Amino acid sequence: MYALLSTESENMINKLLYNIQMADESTSDWITFYHQNWIIAPLNKYMSKIDDEVWIASPDNTNVAKAAHALSNHCRKSLKLVTAIIQSDKKFKIY
Incomplete structure (x- = not known):
């Protein structure tokens, strides 16, 4: 997989995928x-x-994306409904 x-080059990727498939038909x-x-392009700069x-x-x-997601949840935006309800219960001590 690391070879991908x-x-x-695109030709080398095609050969690699072909060799993997020939080695094991279940792949x-x-x-x-x-x-x-659209799958291979983000993985290999020569295909992008x-x-x-x-x-x-x-x-x-993806640390930048994870940090942005964590920040949005910290600000109580983009939370799942259940998470928002639980956090609101904790904040306002509603039990």
């Missing part, structure tokens, strides 16, 4: 899924249309 992230659904452009400078400057994890 580091392979340096057919997996290969079909990962062979879609994102400029190299932007790709390199982008973080390789």
Whole structure:
């Protein structure tokens, strides 16, 4: 799987996926899924249309998104209904 992230051309990715499928026919659904452009593009910069400078400057994890999500929940926005009710009960001591 790591090879999908580091392979340096579309042709090499196609060969890699083909070799995986030939090694184990039960991977057919997996290969079909990962062979879609919208799935492979965010995983491999050579399959993406994102400029190299932007790709390199982008973080390789989702910590920014997680922090934004945590902040929105801290401010009591975008909470699930049950979570909002429980937090409101705690804040106003409604039992």
